[in-house]
Amino acid sequence: MTRIFIFAVCVFSATACVAPPTPGEGPLSDNVINWRDEVIYQIMTDRFADGDASNNYNTNLLDPSAYHGGDWRGIAEKFDYLEALGVTTLWISPVVKNVESDAGFSSYHGYWTQDFSRPNPHFGDIVALREMVDQAHARGFKVILDIVTNHVGQAFYYDINKNGQPDEFFLGQGGRIVPIGETDSSSELTRILEWDPDFNPDGVQAWTSLGPSGLAPIIFARDPKINRMPPQPDLFAQDYAYNQKGRVTIWNKPEVCGCDPWGCAWNNPCRREQEVLGDFPGGLKDLATHRYDVRNALFDAFSNWIDIGDFDGFRIDTLKHVEHGFWDDFCPRIREHTLGKGKQNFFMFGEAFDGDDNLLGEYTQGQGVDSLFYFSQYYTLFRGALLGDGSRTCEIERLHCRRHGCQDDPCGEGQTFEALYNGAGKFNGPTGEYGDQLNSRQLVVNFLSNHDVGRFIYFMPPEWSQSEKRKLLHLALGYLLTADGIPCLYYGVEQEFEGGNDPANRETLGDINNYKTKVWKNGYWQESQKTYDSDGDGADDTVWEPYDTGNPSFKYIALLNSIRHNHIALRRGELRVRWSTTGSAGDDHGIFAFERQHADENILVVMNLGSQTSSRTSSGTSSMPVGFSSGTTLNDLLDPGNSFQVQSSGCSPEVGEGCLDISVPPRTILILASGS
Ligand SMILES: [Ca+2]
Ligand SMILES: [Ca+2]
Numbered sequence: 001m002t003r004i005f006i007f008a009v010c011v012f013s014a015t016a017c018v019a020p021p022t023p024g025e026g027p028l029s030d031n032v033i034n035w036r037d038e039v040i041y042q043i044m045t046d047r048f049a050d051g052d053a054s055n056n057y058n059t060n061l062l063d064p065s066a067y068h069g070g071d072w073r074g075i076a077e078k079f080d081y082l083e084a085l086g087v088t089t090l091w092i093s094p095v096v097k098n099v100e101s102d103a104g105f106s107s108y109h110g111y112w113t114q115d116f117s118r119p120n121p122h123f124g125d126i127v128a129l130r131e132m133v134d135q136a137h138a139r140g141f142k143v144i145l146d147i148v149t150n151h152v153g154q155a156f157y158y159d160i161n162k163n164g165q166p167d168e169f170f171l172g173q174g175g176r177i178v179p180i181g182e183t184d185s186s187s188e189l190t191r192i193l194e195w196d197p198d199f200n201p202d203g204v205q206a207w208t209s210l211g212p213s214g215l216a217p218i219i220f221a222r223d224p225k226i227n228r229m230p231p232q233p234d235l236f237a238q239d240y241a242y243n244q245k246g247r248v249t250i251w252n253k254p255e256v257c258g259c260d261p262w263g264c265a266w267n268n269p270c271r272r273e274q275e276v277l278g279d280f281p282g283g284l285k286d287l288a289t290h291r292y293d294v295r296n297a298l299f300d301a302f303s304n305w306i307d308i309g310d311f312d313g314f315r316i317d318t319l320k321h322v323e324h325g326f327w328d329d330f331c332p333r334i335r336e337h338t339l340g341k342g343k344q345n346f347f348m349f350g351e352a353f354d355g356d357d358n359l360l361g362e363y364t365q366g367q368g369v370d371s372l373f374y375f376s377q378y379y380t381l382f383r384g385a386l387l388g389d390g391s392r393t394c395e396i397e398r399l400h401c402r403r404h405g406c407q408d409d410p411c412g413e414g415q416t417f418e419a420l421y422n423g424a425g426k427f428n429g430p431t432g433e434y435g436d437q438l439n440s441r442q443l444v445v446n447f448l449s450n451h452d453v454g455r456f457i458y459f460m461p462p463e464w465s466q467s468e469k470r471k472l473l474h475l476a477l478g479y480l481l482t483a484d485g486i487p488c489l490y491y492g493v494e495q496e497f498e499g500g501n502d503p504a505n506r507e508t509l510g511d512i513n514n515y516k517t518k519v520w521k522n523g524y525w526q527e528s529q530k531t532y533d534s535d536g537d538g539a540d541d542t543v544w545e546p547y548d549t550g551n552p553s554f555k556y557i558a559l560l561n562s563i564r565h566n567h568i569a570l571r572r573g574e575l576r577v578r579w580s581t582t583g584s585a586g587d588d589h590g591i592f593a594f595e596r597q598h599a600d601e602n603i604l605v606v607m608n609l610g611s612q613t614s615s616r617t618s619s620g621t622s623s624m625p626v627g628f629s630s631g632t633t634l635n636d637l638l639d640p641g642n643s644f645q646v647q648s649s650g651c652s653p654e655v656g657e658g659c660l661d662i663s664v665p666p667r668t669i670l671i672l673a674s675g676s
């Protein structure tokens with residue numbers, strides 16, 4: 001341990017010392033009993049809290065694309081806030097040194113790697129990083145590191161016209177280069193940007209006045225002012241470390257793969273080739289991850305960061321842009337590394353930005369990642385059913401079917417469901433409290449929003465009142481924190497942030513300007529501080545402050561987290577759907593109900609997704625069977641005064657079960673447990 005810190009001081013305070021930090025020696029800490037107990041909180045480090053003004057260079061709070069000053073010390077200063085919220089695992093932004101800026105945008109998000117072996121100086125040095133993680137562990141938090149293995153920042157251009165300069169020009173059908181500003185009426189022109197040319201399966205091609213001229217050479221940028229320098233370690237400054245095929249175009253131009261205008265099938269080979277080998281839009285250069293030297297260098301870099309930071313898991317970026325073979329190599333090596341250092345239960349989950357369970361499920365096979373973000377649920381439930389009118393809650397049940405397999409189609413349309421997610425754990429992968437292997441079906445990471453999509457409130461009609469928006473947000477949060485899997489909250493949801501697409505959804509939590517709203521006053525719209533009702537009399541009495549722990553959504557999330565913490569069934573229990581609907585008519589419009597059962601604890605969650613009327617957990621004369629015996633009193637854990645009796649008739653109960661016919665108000669969730 002001492003050795004890292006001495007080295008760190010050497011690296012960052014003595015200009016003569018330029019070697020990258022060496023890994024820490026000795027064992028790592030072991031912090032996780034069962035990942036299903038955790039609630040993840042996503043921190044965008046630059047936007048969360050500024051604890052050290054000395055690293056605030058190139059910052060501008062008024063520019064949403066600039067660095068805002070957040071850092072690792074700032075995170076450590078907010079542990080009381082995070083503890084009050086009840087989250088247990090912190091996912092932080094990538095820590096590696098980035099290209100500083102590109103085309104007026106800065107790398108505040110951390111996804112534009114320039115040097116895999118050094119920290120991003122905006123966030124602190126490795127001493128500050130390790131201090132933050134050590135303090136987090138001492139408080140009972142776990143820390144997950146965000147990593148990118150697919151690409152680096154905008155590091156080079158393709159010198160298509162072989163003139164040694166980065167250019168922008170048109171290419172005619174005959175291969176003639178037409179400078180910008182000149183015209184060539186004889187041919188169809190393609191715009192070429194040497195920093196970011198379109199995908200070519202044969203590699204980006206060079207053209208000279210004589211015509212095609214083989215593969216375009218790549219030329220690394222050297223602009224130290226914005227740290228746009230050849231990527232490091234040195235292997236990443238070699239052309240063979242990159243695929244060199246140009247930027248993915250398939251999402252905007254599906255016709256290049258012969259697909260319909262709405263896109264290609266998930267497993268279309270032409271689409272998959274582009275996604276795996278192409279440069280990520282924005283000129284992010286795709287690494288040749290099939291090469292063993294590249295794989296080894298990435299393993300070395302990221303196992304090093306585990307040793308330096310004592311992290312408890314990886315959130316892995318752009319999973320579907322790297323071939324399966326890479327994950328089947330990288331993940332087992334990381335598991336072996338962490339186990340060798342005494343860290344059990346290192347957790348690796350990835351981002352495959354796609355709503356298709358066929359594609360998502362593929363990444364759960366083999367020995368690659370333990371789990372992934374549950375994007376199909378995001379689209380079907382959080383962007384679909386909850387924002388709709390509450391009909392066909394069977395679509396939510398179908399999510400479970402695609403994960404686990406189902407004999408019958410919950411929508412009654414005769415579909416058959418094979419389990420698409422792997423039900424076997426990984427060798428050396430995450431385990432439960434008794435050493436039992438956990439699998440991807442149990443470890444899906446559930447999320448309502450993240451840094452790449454608009455915040456949940458943003459998708460609601462803007463004319464809704466704050467209380468209408470809050471009601472739907474709370475229904476969504478209720479599901480997020482009671483469903484099976486690992487919940488992940490995006491920072492700012494507890495302050496009811498409502499920013500739209502990137503970068504509007506990356507608000508700075510400590511900036512008072514993000515706690516303002518527009519109100520109509522004296523004939524025009526005026527900006528005023530947001531307020532809320534803190535004493536429950538229906539009138540707003542409190543001005544909203546940054547890091548406010550008293551607002552209704554902070555308190556609601558804290559309550560849900562405490563309920564989850566106190567009820568093992570909500571963390572580790574199996575999920576069984578008890579009621580879903582296939583249409584919009586009927587007394588049960590909008591009802592979705594499920595139980596979580598673990599050992600002898602059972603919790604029943606009943607939601608009404610309908611927006612207009614109360615609905616019943618019954619249809620005609622049949623009510624909902626529940627896993628509680630008749631006569632049991634069920635109390636709502638969100639509202640202890642609200643209780644219900646389980647009946648003996650009205651449904652076809654199994655042995656030990658009863659029946660429940662209750663009325664649920666619109667956009668409401670009940671979390672029911674048997675009374676003592
Ligand atoms: Ca700072
Ligand atoms: Ca050129």
Ligand SMILES: [Ca+2]
Pocket residue numbers: 150275276277278286287289321322323
């Ligand atoms: Ca790739």
Ligand SMILES: [Ca+2]
Pocket residue numbers: 532533534535536537538539540541
């Ligand atoms: Ca009040």
